[in-house]
Amino acid sequence: MTKPRTLLALNWKMNKTPTEAKAWARELAHGYHRGEVELAVMAPAIDLPGLKETLPGGVDVGAQDVSQHESGAYTGEISATMLREVNATYVIVGHSERRQYHNETDAVVAAKARQAQAGGLTPIVCVGESLDVRERGGHVDFTLDQLRASTEGVGPELVVAYEPVWAIGTGRTATAQDAEEMAAAIRGALEGLYGDQAGSIRVLYGGSVKPDNIASICAGPNVNGALVGGASLNVADVIGMNDALK
Structure with missing residues (x-):
């Protein structure tokens, strides 16, 4: 299987005015x-x-x-x-953060992914476990159940982002082995859902990704890039991550 092209999805979250966004882009x-x-810069809608x-x-x-x-x-x-326009x-x-603060269920996530595809967008479907789930050893089953429910009726034109909740904005990062283990399990689940098309679906890791750890995280055969939060706000960090993956 040929490894899909690496994707860095830069999630600015609720940061950057339109003026600041253009200045970042010029830099x-x-x-x-x-x-x-x-x-791909995942910006607030007002910046687009x-x-x-x-x-x-x-x-x-x-x-x-x-x-x-x-x-x-x-x-x-x-x-x-x-x-799209x-x-x-x-x-x-x-x-x-949408699941936690806005009470989005797997069914809502799947409905949004279906609408995204209907409107010509590629959804990046996020899944991942909390710290208590990982500590009791249920992280694989939890994440795969979440994945299946969050892709109900969704076509294979998608990206999956594995984001362990305990590693988002905390400075804690899953090891490269953790990321590959879960990405491989996700790949297996995608094969069950999409058959041969699963090989072209990119699986990203998200959670405290930085220039100094991105190469090791993305080295595994089933990790195809990263969903980057805090480091995406700094141009030097983005260039550093891009260069680290050359």
């Missing part, structure tokens, strides 16, 4: 050298108009959430079609 253009790695044009060539943009509805009376929500290629669904 990236000065030091970025396009290589084997695909970069115009961001693609400011970024260096070949860098994609995406959103951090999408409505599970196509259109209608859903105040404050943003549809996949709207995001402002140049989004990807959208994150089911991030642990």
Whole structure:
């Protein structure tokens, strides 16, 4: 099996005004050298108009959430079609922060992923366990159950991001062996869901990824990149991660 192209999905979370986003993009253009790695900036929706044009060539943009509805009376929500029109290629669904703070269920995540695909976006479906689940040894079963429920009715044109909740924004990072173990288990589950197409689905690791650990984390045969949080806000860190994966 040929390993899919490595993807760095840069999740800015609730950071950067439109002015700050363009300044970041211009700074990236000065030091970025396009290589084997695909970069995608997952920016707040308000930053997306115009961001693609400011970024260096070949860098994609995406959103951090999408409505599970196509259109209608859903105040404050943003549809996949709207995001596609402002140049989004990807959208994150089911991030642990959405699950925790907005009570998103696996069924809601699956509905959002289906809408993303219907609107021409590639969903990045996030799954992962809490610390107590890992400590009692149930992390593989928990994550795979979450994956199956969060991809109900979703086609194979997706990305999966494994983000152990205990490693997000805490400074704690799963080891390269931890990341590969779970990515291999996810790959096996994807084979059960999508057959031969599973080999082309990228599996990312997310959780305190930095320039000094990204190469080892992505070295495993089943880890195809990273969903990067805090380090994505600093251009030097992004360039460092990109260069580390050349």
